[in-house]
Amino acid sequence: MLSLKNILCCILFFQLHIGNGQTADKIKAAYQTKNAIEKIDFYEKLNLNQKRAYRDFFWQHFPKLASEEQIKSDKKTQIRYKFALAEVYNIKEDELKSIEVLKEIQNDKDYRLSDSENMNVLVGLQKSYLNLNLYSTVFKINSEIAQLRKKGASFPLWSYNIKSNLYARLFLYDKAIPQLKSEIADLLKNPERDSLIVPSAYNDLGFYYAMNNRIDSAYQYYNIALRKAEKALKSTDFETYERLSGVVKGNIAVLKIRQNDYKNAVSLLEEDAAIGIKNNDNNSGTIKSLILLTECNIHLKNYDEAQNNINQIEQLLSKGISPETKVGYYKAKAELLKFQNKKDEAYANYEKAFRLSDSINSVKQRLLLAGNDILYQLEQKDNVIEKQQSDIDTKEKGILYIVAIALVVILMTTLFYLRNSRKKRKEIEQKNNLISAKNETIKESLAEKEMLLKEIHHRVKNNLQIISGILELQNFNITDENAKIILKEGQARIQSIALIHKTLYQSENFSKVPFQNYLTELVQAIQDTYRNAQMKIETVINANDIELSINTAIPLSLIINEIITNCYKHAFIGRNNGTINIHLTKEDTTYKLVIQDNGNGLPDDFNPKKLHSVGFDLIQGLSKQLEGTFDWKTENGTAITITFKDNIQ
Known part of the structure; x- marks a missing residue:
């Protein structure tokens, strides 16, 4: 059967793509009728979920505005446009371009950013570096955001869960759960929150509990999300309520599958998939639900229903889906073909899944290298600035040294004990501050080393699973049942070792x-x-x-x-x-x-x-x-x- 763990990785952690009553055609048509500045205004007024739903359209058309004279002639308008463009790239997951645009805003010497604008730059960079898995840089940006918030700068409402999301990406769900609860408490105090954000947050909280194997708590918070959505959205925005309800019920279905309750999972997944097919703006999410539905019907031996699910998926494939989703489709189809005794076709689909998965890993590695290259270039620029600042600090220290000698002479001649005492206290405070700064540096270094150890165990586990996958493919070509059993036992031994490394990178103590x-x-x-x-x-x-x-x-x-x-x-x-x-x-x-x-x-x-x-x-x-x-x-x-x-x- 398909590995439920693999499906969880593909299915559970997706963004809500919830729009309003406007269709894609209306939004596209309205955009095309406007001039350059009006197009920026139009984009800014869309809610985040509309921007996500039509991300391909904006990714294709929005960059063309850069050559418009209306935008080029006014610096304020140019900065507004770049903020919107960076968001377009981020939503499209083109993180490197998003970082490049945000750095242009940050380094523009002809424009002075306000605290609020600087906050938006930092939050945008934070999201992009987080998606590139460059966690050490995210930690640095978190510190800068914290300083701005102390100064009173407002924080974007839909970025409320950055910290809990970071913990979740590091598989630290024990930390992600209390962090998200704290973030929800802040949301409930914020009068500017919209009707969707709180139910969405409780859905995320249910997901974190599910990933932490606390199933009862996961059910509890998924049900809270449904109740909150019904109260806040059902009577005012039924379409949004319907979509969110489908997403939450899809997550509940995953819990049912983990408990081998395939029959009840089927009805929930059918509802989720039907909503996705009806709205026709999130094909990847709909296909993921259909993949799970195929898995359930195979377990229930409803092979005709499973074939219908595969047929539905294949009708949606032409509309464009993520490579990771396509891997899940190939595996689901292979499993069904295996039960239909079509072993050659099953093997062919397993091989497609394996090759595409390997290609995805290669792309991610190249993306990570490209991200590191950008960081290197940025660090080079920062080093030049730091050197200039160091030269200034050296001159200032020289002056301070001369002044200090003069003060000592004055103090010795005038015997002003009080001034001497104050100077000593000041020196002690400076040393204490220096020690505190060094301690912070040590903490950051330890955090980076922990992430590296986690990544090592993660990669060892992945490599062992690749070996297991190769043995599985080899098993298709062997007819000798004794040899098949030997290969199967070898896979089990490899998986037992891989599980050790998985347990280690999900644990806070990497040595035990x-x-x-x-x-x-x-x-x-x-x-x-x-x-x-x-x-x-x-x-x-x-x-x-x-x-x-x-x-x-x-x-x-x-x-x-x-x-x-x-x-x-x-x-x-x-x-x-x-x-x-x-x-x-x-x-x-x-x-x-x-x-x-x-x-x-x-x-x-x-x-x-x-x-x-x-x-x-x-x-x-x-x-x-x-x-x-x-x-x-x-x-x-x-x-x-x-x-x-x-x-x-």
Whole structure:
């Protein structure tokens, strides 16, 4: 089946594209009838969601205004136009051009920016650098924005969630949730907020809880979003209410899928997709809902309905969608073809998905390099300014030094103890300020290093998943069932290691793996692989507060993967249900892992040394690597016990 985690990455975190009653034709026609300055006024008066809905139109036509004499002849109008143009590029996700335009505004020596205009420049740069994943630069801009806000500069209302969004991009949902709650509290106090912003914010809060695996809280805030939308929008702007309601219900459907409640997810997704098809201005969002609907119908064995979903997607493909969405379409189609026994066509679609995904990663890397090149050029300019400022500071320090000597002479001759005392206090304050500044620099450096470590683990995980994907493609070309099983087991071992790196980059402590969270996801992955509709297996995990170094976590994860996989494959043959208990505890300086099932048990003459099994050879070899012991017993099932020490070197 399609990986739900991959679908979540593609589907959940999308922007709301909610317009009003005006159609695209009316907006386009109205724009074309106006002169250059009127076109700027017209664009500025559109709400953010209208700008997003018609971003392709404005991206194509708005840059042409740069040559208009009406704009070129007046500096104030020129600055207004550049602000609007930067926003057009940002909404189109052309971040490099957006940064270039905003830097032109910032460095224009013939125009003095007001605090409000300077705030708009910084917020625009903040959004673009955030989309380029240049987080260290975002942190610097955050500091400048904070200084402006202290001076009383107004902050753009729809940029309220920049900080929580930043935490979410770093997968720090434990920090994103309280930050967004604080931002919502500020929104509720702001009389200038529109009717859409608060329900949208609660929808985002539900998403953060969902990504943090707090499902009950996610349901709670999605329902709050629906109630807020009904109260604020249903009677005044039904079209906007309908669209927002569809988006929230689509997110609720994703939670239903995570709970294997495919039947209820179908009705929610059908409503969301129908709204998207009706409004016809967010094809990518509509297709993403149809992809999820295909996934549900495959699980429910409604293959005809799943084929109808694929047909609907293919009718929308010609209208232009993002490459990431197209990857999801290829995978969904491949899964359906596999169940229709069209293996060659399924393989062809898997291969398309793999190649397009690889191309997307290459484009993102080039974009990141281009962003770094821009940063380098900007830093070069900033270095020139800093050098000039340093020369001025040096001269000023020389003057201050001479003055200080003169003051010392005066103080010694006049014996004004009070002045001398004040000077010493001032020097102490300056040193304290210097120490505080250095401490801030150290904090920023630590934050950057944490992000780099997170990125390393993220990339290792991605590379391991690519290897797993290659093995999956290879599996299509192999007819020998034993070879298929060997490849499948190899994929499972690779995924268990990839999951270690995923757990690390989602954790605040990059040197320790929290095993309760890790085991929960590992067991879920094994269940997805070996799920049997006729057999119900319950898994109980107890590893609270156990954290292990990566040197111990990787071999231990492989051991656990082998044991749990064997349980699913062999322990419950001929039975309808079963239980697996996993207990990981610490006893003084050693750790004890016990995995016990209530299945059929091991044969009386069982001896892993004579078994010649790759799995048990791997378990025994890795146990020795951990300087641990391996033991087993059969009593109402099978219990395997491994004791080991944490290798922190």
